[in-house]
Amino acid sequence: MPRHTPPRPPRPARARARLAFALALPLLLAACGTAGGASPQDAGPPRPGGTLRLGISSNPDCIDPQQVSTNASVNVGRQLVDSLTDQDPKTGAITPWLADRWTVSPDSTSFTFHLRSGATFSDGSPVDAAAVKTSFDGIKALGAKALLGSSYLAAYRGATVLDPATVRLDFTQPSAQFLQASSTMSLGVLAPAAFRHTAEQRCQGAGLIGSGPFVFTSLKPNQDIVLGKRTGYHWGSPLWRHQGEAYVDKIDFRVVPEPGVRSGSLTSGQLDAITDVQPVDEPQFSGNGFTEPVRPNPGIVFNLHANTTRGVLADQKVRQAVSKGVNRPEVTSTVLTPNYKPATSILGSATPLYTDLSKELAYDPAGAQALLQSDGWVPGPDGIRTKNGQRLTASVLFSPVFNQNQSVLELIQQQLRKIGFDLKIELHTNSEVTRLQQAGDYDFLWYNVTRADPDILRQQFSTKTNNRSKLPADNPLDASLTEQSATVDPAKRKPAAEQAQRTIVEQAYAIPVFELTQVLGVGPNAHDVGFEASSRLQLFDAWVSGS
Structure with a gap:
């Protein structure tokens, strides 16, 4: 039985670790810096005590770490x-x-x-x-x-x-x-x-007994969740910046769904930090002592996931043309901000064993039109292509889990009209999307999934699991997905993981668009609010200073 016993990393100096954490994140797209105000280092060494008031974008309907899935719930549960x-x-x-x-x-x-x-x-x-x-x-x-x-x-x-x-x-x-x-x-x-x-x-906190650095204190639905520091805690991860107890006495997660109100509460000093800063609000946190920590999510990027048994999407050339017709840099530069990266694979760039397929995902409207023309799809009177009386159209199901989803899809809709493809946009609740997905009643699904391991592809694409593409059993993709799950050795996993990514992109089973990024707003009194590998909040090292 081979041993996998990583050595404990040496404990770096606190100041060096604080800087290295921000700079060493894979493909970090914007620095956790400040402009026009005091930097976190200017506040002096970390100090214990105080309450971190953290604004979150939605009400965690469950805070049991073993049950939750939404970002708000995960960020609470991770601390317990x-x-x-x-x-x-x-x-x-x-x-x-x-x-x-x-x-x-x-x-x-x-x-x-x-x-x-x-x-x-x-x-x-x-x-x-x-x-x-x-x-x-x-x-x-x-x-x-x-x-x-x-x-x-x-x-x-x-x-x-x-x-x-x-x-x-x-x-x-x-x-x-x-x-x-x-x-x-x-x-x-x-x-x-x-x-x-x-x-x-x-889910409501009763009997939620963990060994983490914080303990559950109280929950008021749609208002706040309060966690208290665990006295005597001394078995933290060696990756953390200090050992012993957490710095802050309390974390008060305050539910503030409206993005503008959340941002305003931070700038006014009612909150110390907020999650889910929207692109339109990012300029507010470019100075005056505010910082904007960001980290791309690992896992499956936001994508148009095709049901390959439905309508025009059963045609491989149509799916490939759609992929060529999506202008990913335009999406991030027009609807989002420089903190968001155009997709360069079905996996985000922060995912272990990610493969750069940016050439395969380059914007190529001429190539898209040539593919469709060779496949018998000719322009109709309204610009939408037809073939044997069938219009080149498909619908995409989405829910507003990310504030910019509709704006992104509307831009993609405009881009695809240029190649003669009519993308219809259907807004549904989370539960409705889940029901339709489980029933296979969709053309495209719009979603992302966060996980810092390439096996997330097997969970969504394998015919033995979710099979969102509705592929036949024993296809070549299945073989790659199974092979990468057979060993923990990265050198042996990498070729299979790369082949799986390549197959998905080249066959256009899913059309990657952009990487979701966690964007935080942190006020001048909050420090070292960071991320773990799955882009979830890591608050053990966080501390607050006086005004």
Whole structure:
């Protein structure tokens, strides 16, 4: 059984680490700097105490880390639990956290974790092998309620306690992706006592007992969620900038759905920081002591995902023409801001094993029109092409999970009309999109999925999982997706992951458009509000200074 035991990185000097964190993020598109005001370093060394008032864009309907999926919920839940491993935002490497070391079986079906000593849950019980087993069994038992964790544990067979500090997790098939999944909040470890409460009770904070640096204090729906500092915490990730307890005494997540109000509350000093800064509001935070930390999301970029069994999209040349007809740089420069990057693959550039396919995704309207013409699609009287009486048209389903979605799609609609393609835009609620997607009742789906591992492609494209493209079984893409899931060795995974990305782009099973970016607004009294590898908030190192 090969060993995978990364060494603990040396502890860098705090000031150097603060700067390196911002500059070392992969393909970071804008610096976390300031203009016209004091820099974070000018505030002096980090100091303990105070409350971080953080404005979020939506009400977390559930704060149980093992059940949540929306950004607002994830950003709250991440602070409550520790994970078996952590992931370096710079390199994508998996590093120790609750587990000091681990081994992986040659076929990637068995993962043995050796736990560090001294970690406890907030009820005082130990983070031992029995607790890890109870937690993972509990996630599996949640089924579909564990919206992210259930996909990571789809092949989970069970856990075996080898001794109080050693636990083995077994899978029915190769699951290389699990090592990265073990670093996510969705597989964060909860205490055995937490599972005496129902899933619904945990969503509202009851029995939410983790080992993380913060503990749940209160929840007022549509108003705020308050977390308190965990006294005595001293088992943080080696990737964090300091050890010991968190700096702030409290984090007050305040629900402020309206983007303009959220931005105004930051500039007026009612909030210390905000998430989801909209492109139109970004100029407000370019000076006067404000900073704008950003990080591209890893995982699947925003894309038009084609149902290859529906209407004109069953024609490969039509899908390829649509891809050539999308002007990605125009989308980011017109509707978004320089903080957003045009897609250069189906995976975001911050994703481990990402492959740059920018040449294949270059804007080529002449090539698009030539493809359609050769395929028998001729311009109609209104400019939309037809073939044997059929109009070249398809619909895209979307929900307003990202404020600029409609504006982006309207611009793409205009771009595609230039090649004779009529894109119809259909706005639905999140639940309606989910229902239509599960029924296969769509032409294009517009979405993105965040995950810092290329296995996210298997979850969306494989015929054995979601198969959003509705591909036939045993297609070449399936083979690549299966191969990349068979080993944790990046050198062996990379060729298969690259081939999967290339196949998706070249066959235009999905048309990548832009990378979602997390854009924060941080006021002059808040410092070191950062991101972890999945572009979720990491607030252990955050601190506040006086006005």
